[in-house]
Amino acid sequence: MKAIVVNRWLKGPEELAVSQHVDLPAEPKQGELQVQVKAAGLNFFDTLMIQGKYQIKPPFPFIPGGEFSGIVLKSTVPAFKPGDRVFGSGASYAEVVNVSAANVLPIPRHFSFEQAAGLYITYPTSYAALVLRAQLKAGEYCLVHAAAGGVGSAAVQIAKALGAKVIATAGSKEKLEMAKKLGADVAINYRDKNWTEQVKKATQGHGVDVVYDPVGLVEASTKCTAWNGRILVIGFAQGTIEKVPMNRLLLKNISAVGLHWGAYVKNEPERVPEVWRALFQLFESGKLQPALYHHIYTLDTIPEGLQAINNRSSYAKVIARISQDESKL
The missing domain is CATH 3.40.50.720 (NAD(P)-binding Rossmann-like Domain)
Structure with a gap:
């Protein structure tokens, strides 16, 4: 599969590159989902992460990215099944990822993958x-x-x-x-x-x-x-x-x-579902409609998207389409 892999701290997004032949993730562990990533949300902290300036410093090598939307390929939990449309948080600059089901939610009705990719954070x-x-x-x-x-x-x-x-x-x-x-x-x-x-x-x-x-x-x-x-x-x-x-x-x-x-997950976990319940009510009512930057990037052009965020030329939520292929369930 294709993915962006970081093997050392980088000077900035311009040093990111797509690896063409990254191994697919192993079988998901209990409590995990395997998801085909359709779109990824780009964030300012992604740049800090690849520079080693963020409070979380993952071990090398790692796949950056913090938000995604996609389709469940494999599930180990009853709450999700293959084919479900989901969004969540995880290493998102890859075509397929394994993520904890605790960090995943169903995409609200009528939302596109692009709209859903920027919801989680x-x-x-x-x-x-x-x-x-x-x-x-x-x-x-x-x-x-x-x-x-x-x-x-x-x-x-x-x-x-x-x-x-x-x-x-x-x-x-x-x-x-x-x-x-x-x-x-x-x-x-x-x-x-x-x-x-x-x-x-x-x-x-x-x-x-x-x-x-x-x-x-x-x-x-x-x-x-x-x-x-x-x-x-x-x-x-x-x-x-x-x-x-x-x-x-x-x-x-x-x-x-x-x-x-x-x-909040560590300190007030009971607040997390409370917030999401309120947000889903607003999503379903139509009062909240995710606003997207007019230019949708791709996996290959994610560096340009991050640069647009960093130099403040973008607006709303910056999104990259990761996979446009039909899911193989």
């Missing part, structure tokens, strides 16, 4: 942040940074579905238009020097009740956060970890809270 991250951590309520103002990105686009949709008034920020006209299409009530360019003043004006001086920040804009956001506001720390896409003056939080009773969705 982005949507529960945004839902858990807004609901479990920030307790966002209908009628509140929610500021979503990088609103046209992967987790940001999910956050805009979820916040709107919860009844919030959404103010989106992005760094280009194209991305601002995308945020409005996703449901944002107001879209503001965070490259403008007075963007925080624009946010305050959009809230009639109230300020935002919740800030969703995957970029690293906490300090600036405190200038337009309301009394008792909650700032969600999702990530640091701009590349530096902020040091925020604590008096900024004190003066307005602001709470700054982190969200590490992947750690």
